[in-house]
Amino acid sequence: MKIRVLGASGSETPGHRSPAFLLDDSILFDAGTVGEAMDAQAQSLITHIFLTHAHLDHIKAIPFLVDNMVSTRPEYQLTVVSGIEVLHDLRCNIFNDRIWPDFTLLPNSDTPVLRYQEIKDGEPFRVLDYSITATPVNHAVPAYGYLVSNALGDTFIYTGDTGPTDSIWKRSAGHRVKLLIVEVSFPNELEHLALASGHLTPSLLGRELAKMASVPERIFITHLKPVHRKTIEAQLRELSRFTVKILDDENELTI
Numbered sequence: 375m376k377i378r379v380l381g382a383s384g385s386e387t388p389g390h391r392s393p394a395f396l397l398d399d400s401i402l403f404d405a406g407t408v409g410e411a412m413d414a415q416a417q418s419l420i421t422h423i424f425l426t427h428a429h430l431d432h433i434k435a436i437p438f439l440v441d442n443m444v445s446t447r448p449e450y451q452l453t454v455v456s457g458i459e460v461l462h463d464l465r466c467n468i469f470n471d472r473i474w475p476d477f478t479l480l481p482n483s484d485t486p487v488l489r490y491q492e493i494k495d496g497e498p499f500r501v502l503d504y505s506i507t508a509t510p511v512n513h514a515v516p517a518y519g520y521l522v523s524n525a526l527g528d529t530f531i532y533t534g535d536t537g538p539t540d541s542i543w544k545r546s547a548g549h550r551v552k553l554l555i556v557e558v559s560f561p562n563e564l565e566h567l568a569l570a571s572g573h574l575t576p577s578l579l580g581r582e583l584a585k586m587a588s589v590p591e592r593i594f595i596t597h598l599k600p601v602h603r604k605t606i607e608a609q610l611r612e613l614s615r616f617t618v619k620i621l622d623d624e625n626e627l628t629i
């Protein structure tokens with residue numbers, strides 16, 4: 375498993391792109407960044423996008439990806455996978471023939487460039503050799519974290535955006551989790567804002583990790599608000615029980 379970090383931040387400033395994690399060149403987890411990081415040839419290898427939720431910073435590269443493909447690669451097909459509420463938001467609020475074309479009808483409805491596929495809580499979804507399971511997390515809108523296992527059972531978890539939550543940690547107990555990508559958006563002093571908006575702070579993260587039956591060796595932090603990075607970095611170092619590393623754009627992780 376090779377994960378390329380196309381974007382790792384919870385907002386945008388130069389050098390800090392929106393969340394997108396590319397597995398083995400073809401499976402994308404969230405789509406906040408594509409076009410700024412990949413040329414058209416590399417984009418054409420993306421077959422599936424698993425969305426954690428429909429917030430703009432996680433979906434905004436999809437319109438340009440399908441726009442790049444529809445006129446140049448008639449054989450290209452993208453499947454966007456997520457919970458039914460997330461797909462509904464995408465269909466009704468983005469690809470609604472007003473904000474952006476309905477690409478499920480283009481270039482024609484028989485072989486469209488864009489398809490939606492629902493994933494249900496706890497039901498493994500198979501792509502390539504991977505088994506991918508969605509678990510609801512605690513965010514301001516319907517949102518899912520993903521457990522991704524290869525044929526050997528090695529697993530990574532991507533929480534997406536979440537505040538304090540339980541089910542994903544419970545579900546992790548049945549897996550050999552090699553790597554965790556988890557969000558921390560705000561510094562400790564903004565805990566009220568983190569809780570109100572469904573996010574974590576360093577100290578909230580410490581409490582979340584303590585819920586895991588066994589804490590993975592490699593823990594990577596994503597979705598920092600770039601303006602708070604220095605403070606969050608210092609506060610993460612105070613989590614003495616756990617060693618965590620902040621992800622940057624273009625990091626590569628292998629399992």
Ligand SMILES: [Zn+2]
Nearest residue numbers: 384429431535
């Ligand atoms: Zn976000």
Ligand SMILES: [Zn+2]
Nearest residue numbers: 427429513535
């Ligand atoms: Zn969000």
